[in-house]
Amino acid sequence: MSPRPDRPRHRVSRVPDRARYDAETVHAVLDAATVCHVGVVDDRDFPVVIPVLHARVGDTLYLHGSSASRLFRTAGRTEVCVTATLVDGLVFARAVFHNSVNYRSAVLFGHPEPVTEEEVKREALRAFTDKLMPGRWDDSREPTGQELKATAVLRMVIDEASAKVRTGGPVDEPEDYELPHWAGTVPLRTVAGEAIPDERLTGGIAEPDYVAELRGERS
Amino acid sequence: MSPRPDRPRHRVSRVPDRARYDAETVHAVLDAATVCHVGVVDDRDFPVVIPVLHARVGDTLYLHGSSASRLFRTAGRTEVCVTATLVDGLVFARAVFHNSVNYRSAVLFGHPEPVTEEEVKREALRAFTDKLMPGRWDDSREPTGQELKATAVLRMVIDEASAKVRTGGPVDEPEDYELPHWAGTVPLRTVAGEAIPDERLTGGIAEPDYVAELRGERS
Numbered sequence: 001m002s003p004r005p006d007r008p009r010h011r012v013s014r015v016p017d018r019a020r021y022d023a024e025t026v027h028a029v030l031d032a033a034t035v036c037h038v039g040v041v042d043d044r045d046f047p048v049v050i051p052v053l054h055a056r057v058g059d060t061l062y063l064h065g066s067s068a069s070r071l072f073r074t075a076g077r078t079e080v081c082v083t084a085t086l087v088d089g090l091v092f093a094r095a096v097f098h099n100s101v102n103y104r105s106a107v108l109f110g111h112p113e114p115v116t117e118e119e120v121k122r123e124a125l126r127a128f129t130d131k132l133m134p135g136r137w138d139d140s141r142e143p144t145g146q147e148l149k150a151t152a153v154l155r156m157v158i159d160e161a162s163a164k165v166r167t168g169g170p171v172d173e174p175e176d177y178e179l180p181h182w183a184g185t186v187p188l189r190t191v192a193g194e195a196i197p198d199e200r201l202t203g204g205i206a207e208p209d210y211v212a213e214l215r216g217e218r219s
Numbered sequence: 220m221s222p223r224p225d226r227p228r229h230r231v232s233r234v235p236d237r238a239r240y241d242a243e244t245v246h247a248v249l250d251a252a253t254v255c256h257v258g259v260v261d262d263r264d265f266p267v268v269i270p271v272l273h274a275r276v277g278d279t280l281y282l283h284g285s286s287a288s289r290l291f292r293t294a295g296r297t298e299v300c301v302t303a304t305l306v307d308g309l310v311f312a313r314a315v316f317h318n319s320v321n322y323r324s325a326v327l328f329g330h331p332e333p334v335t336e337e338e339v340k341r342e343a344l345r346a347f348t349d350k351l352m353p354g355r356w357d358d359s360r361e362p363t364g365q366e367l368k369a370t371a372v373l374r375m376v377i378d379e380a381s382a383k384v385r386t387g388g389p390v391d392e393p394e395d396y397e398l399p400h401w402a403g404t405v406p407l408r409t410v411a412g413e414a415i416p417d418e419r420l421t422g423g424i425a426e427p428d429y430v431a432e433l434r435g436e437r438s
Contacts, residue, residue: 009265034306034320034407037256039266046228047258047266051304051324085270087253090351090411092430096344096359097366099352101253105270125315132309133318140315140400147316169417181359182424183417186433188253190409192309198388198402205401211311214405 010109010162020163023059029106029163030056033084034132034190038063040074048074054082055127056158062124063112063154072114072152080156082108089187093170094179100166102185108161112154118145124153135210191215229328229381239382242278248325248382249275252303253351253409257282259293267293273301274346275377281343282331282373291333291371299375301327308406312389313398319385321404327380331373337364343372354429410434 012019020026030036035051042048050071053064061082065072089102115121122143129137143151170183192214195207231238239245249255254270261267269290272283280301284291308321334340341362348356362370389402411433414426 009261009263035304035322037258037268037302037304039256039258039268039300041260041264041266042228044228045260046298046328047260047300049256049258049266049268049300049302049326051302051322053320079265081258081266081268083256083268083270085254085256087409090433092352092355092359092417094360095362095366096348096356097362097370099348099355099359101272101351103254103270107268109265129315129318132320133311136311136318137315140311140318141313141395141398143314143316147314151316169415176360177419178421179360180421180424182427182430183420184426184430185415185417186430187412187415188409189412190306190407193406193408196388196404196406198404200396201402202397202399205399207403208401211401211403211405214309 010107010160012162012164018164018166020165025163025165026106026158026161027056029084029086029104030054030061031131032086032104036082036084038071039081039083040071040078042074053128053132054084055124055131057123057127059158061108061156061158062115062127063156064124064128065152065154072154079109079111082110082156087188088167089185091170091185092183094172094176094181094183098170098172100170102166102168104163104165106161106163108156108158110156110158110160112156115153115155118148121148121151121153124155125151133210135208139208139210229326229379231381231383237383237385239384244382244384245325245377245380246275248303248305248323249273249280250350251305251323255301255303257290258300258302259290259297261293272347272351273303274343274350276342276346278377280327280375280377281334281346282375283343283347284371284373291373298328298330301329301375306407307386308404310389310404311402313391313395313400313402317389317391319389321385321387323382323384325380325382327375327377329375329377329379331375334372334374337367340367340370340372343374344370352429354427358427358429
């Protein structure tokens with residue numbers, strides 16, 4: 001990946017000291033986010049934003065969907081903006097005005113194209129599975145040719161991208177530090193709960209280790 | 220709110236049996252989501268999607284930002300699409316093709332307008348605070364007139380809106396139920412961790428109850 005800080009479109013204009021243009025940061029945000037939000041300009045010139053499952057393989061971003069969806073009908077012909085956001089914490093300042101959230105976000109621009117090659121589609125499906133459900137691919141029925149046809153995958157190169165990151169505690173006005181209000185940060189994270197077995201599960205099939213392991217921290 | 224299922228723009232076209240047009244569902248998704256993603260069409264006709272803090276008061280959605288941001292410079296003059304998404308669980312099917320996620324999303328279209336009245340802006344800031352940090356407004360310094368001027372708030376009426384909801388377990392092909400793979404659902408939720416006090420916190424200020432209470436479940 002070569003993010004292009006010279007192209008103004010993805011330059012961060014607001015609070016530029018939170019901006020990052022390195023591939024490592026952009027990739028880490030994409031990898032940690034369960035879904036991204038994809039924006040397109042509709043035929044009638046209004047914006048449409050849809051949540052989409054995604055996975056990254058090197059410098060390529062795959063977007064998962066259905067060939068029947070508005071996004072996938074539109075996306076092959078137009079530009080998209082893909083945004084992934086993680087909210088990492090609540091920041092309590094002494095003044096309401098300085099309350100904030102800690103977050104990581106990535107914003108990408110590009111021209112996605114439909115994946116038509118069966119083998120690439122299979123690789124993308126494997127990437128979606130490995131990201132959401134590590135260990136699952138080898139413990140499930142792989143897609144048939146017909147199922148691959150029914151799955152729509154878009155791919156785009158990650159080259160016009162920026163990230164924005166806020167970390168740390170509150171920043172108050174100098175005169176407010178003496179106020180009698182608590183201040184600090186409350187971290188937020190996503191966790192997995194106890195698995196709920198399918199009611200049609202055949203007797204004797206135990207919960208696999210890779211499902212139990214999801215109950216570790218997720219992001 | 221009167222969602223308008225007659226207007227085609229926000230009709231759900233893909234998997235329409237997951238669609239909801241009632242205010243209760245749309246409001247609940249907006250209220251549960253920490254951030255939303257706002258899409259606009261840029262001057263140069265490409266889509267831009269930005270994460271934004273939001274709060275709902277009745278049928279009004281407030282969007283929080285800075286008057287310096289690209290979104291807020293553009294939004295007063297154009298239409299936006301606001302999308303909020305919660306990922307509630309991972310759905311493990313016996314076949315890769317039927318893996319899924321449980322989620323709730325809301326998609327709104329509208330023309331936001333900048334809030335200029337000081338009192339409405341204060342009401343919006345209170346709504347942002349009550350949503351993210353319940354109990355905090357009365358235990359912090361309220362905004363000054365100058366701070367209210369520096370805060371940009373957009374408002375839009377929630378009237379063109381839809382939600383999409385998936386719940387429940389996996390749905391496999393009839394012949395796959397005999398396969399020896401575990402199947403079920405793993406719920407995901409966002410939780411708050413131990414608070415990190417600001418290093419400049421004056422001695423003797425204890426963590427308030429409303430901060431400790433965040434460690435209950437969040438969504």
